[in-house]
Amino acid sequence: MASLIIEGGHPxxxxxxxxxxxxxxxxxxxxxxLTAEPVRICNVPDIADVNNLITLLADMGVSxxxxxxxxxxxxxxxxxxxxLRSKDYLERCARLRxxxxxxxxxxxxxxxxxxxxxxxxxxxxxxxxxxxxxxxKLGAFYCYDEAASIYCLQADKLKGTYMLLDEASVTGTxxxxxxxxxxxxxxxxxxxxxxxYVQQLCKLLCAMGAKIExxxxxxxxxxxxxxxxxxxxxxxxxxxxxxSFAAIxxxxxxxxxxxxxxxxxxxxxxxxxxxxxxxxxxxxxxxFIPRHDHYQVETFLDGSFMTLADAPWPGLSPDMLSAxxxxxxxxxxxxxxxxxxxxxxxxxxxxxxxxGAQIILCDPHRAVVVGHDRQLQLHxxxxxxxxxxxxxxxxxxxxxxxxxxxxxxxxxxxxGYEHIEQRLNALGARITRED
Numbered sequence: 001m002a003s004l005i006i007e008g009g010h011p012x013x014x015x016x017x018x019x020x021x022x023x024x025x026x027x028x029x030x031x032x033x034l035t036a037e038p039v040r041i042c043n044v045p046d047i048a049d050v051n052n053l054i055t056l057l058a059d060m061g062v063s064x065x066x067x068x069x070x071x072x073x074x075x076x077x078x079x080x081x082x083x084l085r086s087k088d089y090l091e092r093c094a095r096l097r098x099x100x101x102x103x104x105x106x107x108x109x110x111x112x113x114x115x116x117x118x119x120x121x122x123x124x125x126x127x128x129x130x131x132x133x134x135x136x137k138l139g140a141f142y143c144y145d146e147a148a149s150i151y152c153l154q155a156d157k158l159k160g161t162y163m164l165l166d167e168a169s170v171t172g173t174x175x176x177x178x179x180x181x182x183x184x185x186x187x188x189x190x191x192x193x194x195x196x197y198v199q200q201l202c203k204l205l206c207a208m209g210a211k212i213e214x215x216x217x218x219x220x221x222x223x224x225x226x227x228x229x230x231x232x233x234x235x236x237x238x239x240x241x242x243x244s245f246a247a248i249x250x251x252x253x254x255x256x257x258x259x260x261x262x263x264x265x266x267x268x269x270x271x272x273x274x275x276x277x278x279x280x281x282x283x284x285x286x287x288f289i290p291r292h293d294h295y296q297v298e299t300f301l302d303g304s305f306m307t308l309a310d311a312p313w314p315g316l317s318p319d320m321l322s323a324x325x326x327x328x329x330x331x332x333x334x335x336x337x338x339x340x341x342x343x344x345x346x347x348x349x350x351x352x353x354x355x356g357a358q359i360i361l362c363d364p365h366r367a368v369v370v371g372h373d374r375q376l377q378l379h380x381x382x383x384x385x386x387x388x389x390x391x392x393x394x395x396x397x398x399x400x401x402x403x404x405x406x407x408x409x410x411x412x413x414x415x416g417y418e419h420i421e422q423r424l425n426a427l428g429a430r431i432t433r434e435d
Contacts, residue, residue: 002410004421007430008380008401011291012252014427017259018242019045019418020070020235024197026098027174028204028233029053032062032074033105034178035208037230040073044235048415052096059083075230081110090116090150100131101171104178107140107155117149130165130172137163138176138183160185160224168193168218168312174201181210183224192220195313196265200236207231237262240319241417242287243269244392247323248424249289250278251330252400256427258287267314272324274298275306276331297333297371309338318342322393325349329357329378330400331371338366348390351383352397380405388416395420399429 020043029050032039044050046069054072058064061080065073083089084106093099094116106113117128132142132151140155160183165172173193178201180187192198194216202215208231211223242261249256250273263270263282270280277295281288297306310318318341328335329352339345343364353359355378358370380403385391391413398405407413410433413420421431 001408003434004395004407004410004413005432005434006395006398006401006405006407008378008398008403008405010252010399010428010430011254012248012399012424012427012429013254013256015257015259016245016423016427018237018245018261019047021045021197021200021238022047022049022240022416023170023195024200024235025050026053026101027171027197027201028235029057029074030098030101030105031178031201031204031208033057033076033079033102034109034182034205035228035230036075036077037228038073038075039204039208039230040067040071040232042071042232042234043237044070044072045238046070046418048411049096049098052092053098056089056092056096056099060089079110081112084112085114090114090148094149100128101175101178103131103135103151103153104175107135107153108158108179108182111155111157113153115151115153117151130167130169131175133166134163134172134176134189135179137161138179138187140179158183158224160187160222162188163190165189165191167191170195170198173198177201177205177212177220177222180222181205181212181224181228182226183222185224187222187224189220189222190218192218193312194218196236196239200233204231204233207233236265239266239269240317240389242266243317243320244323244396244417246273246278246280246287246289247327247396248399250276250292250295250327251396253289254291256289257283258289260285261287263287268316269320272308272316272320273327275308276324276327276335277333278327294373295331296373297328297331297335299333305334305336307336307338310340318345319389321345322348322389323396325359325367325369326352326393326396328369328371329359329397330374332373334368334370336366336368340365345387345390348386348393351381351394352378355379355381355397355401357397377402379403382406382408384408385410385412388412392417392420399424
């Protein structure tokens, strides 16, 4: 287990470029299973979750060619279907949340799939009902081996249908789309997630020969095709990493430029920063955040204090709330953070409280942050990261804290952030890693 040692109190400045989007990468890499032809994907992030998925595909029989950093070609011409029921495959799926995205493509092309209950962040219940509801509507059936925690799915032939999803699940929508593109007939998906990652997946699938209408809306119409072909695709910059760097710039920055942020894909996130009093300047495709000696939380028009809550796209991503909590600790004013989706995600705030932050955890879903207007500097602590986003929030807090902090279980951060200490050290941070 590795740790990050962070010497706090050093201002950061300069330019940083976000990695490719983790969530998009997991989706489009799994989509390469839908064809026997080569699919080339660029701007693939070098992070643990994505690298583990690539290795898993290679062991399934996918030919993986690395042309350069972040530039891969995948060709799923010879899949070893017997490996999909092996103990090794199922154990690795259990450690990788993104492995659930293998089921849609495998069902569509081979008529079968097996998956262990996926792992990932310890942030509360993350149900799979939407995925299996969609597969059943398309004509698949499944059984669950409770003793082994394994789902087995099978379908002689998927058939298009109308479905109304019970929630706008991003991975659920992506999985159902990948199953439906080769189903017989027309599939209509209402209440579909429309995040940029899902839009990008649809664009790749269309380039491969799929027929999808309604991209960027919550109503998708998919006309099934018999086969798909190869294509080339470039992954968007990771908007959560953009937001994380913006949070760092707001709290400890002396002027930081974030390159090529893809502004139209950020949704309401920039507005959330502005409501906390943070200035974000758009300079072409770049974002510049100046030094903030002081920033004040807005109130609503009736004078009540600000609430930031997660919501489906284009609302605020739940992945951003952890970093925004740290930003709010340095502001003037109070803000209610409402994490609606995951009931365990706010528990990390007890570490921030130990650092001196004034936070009231009201219940598993809500926390009130009372900003102290930089009048009370956080102090260093030893902490352990429970999940990716809590880990980066702890890192942001440690960068501004007095003294030297230690963050253990840093492998959680590595799952979502590429070479984080080297990139922040280039801006002036003082972070070292110990294994």
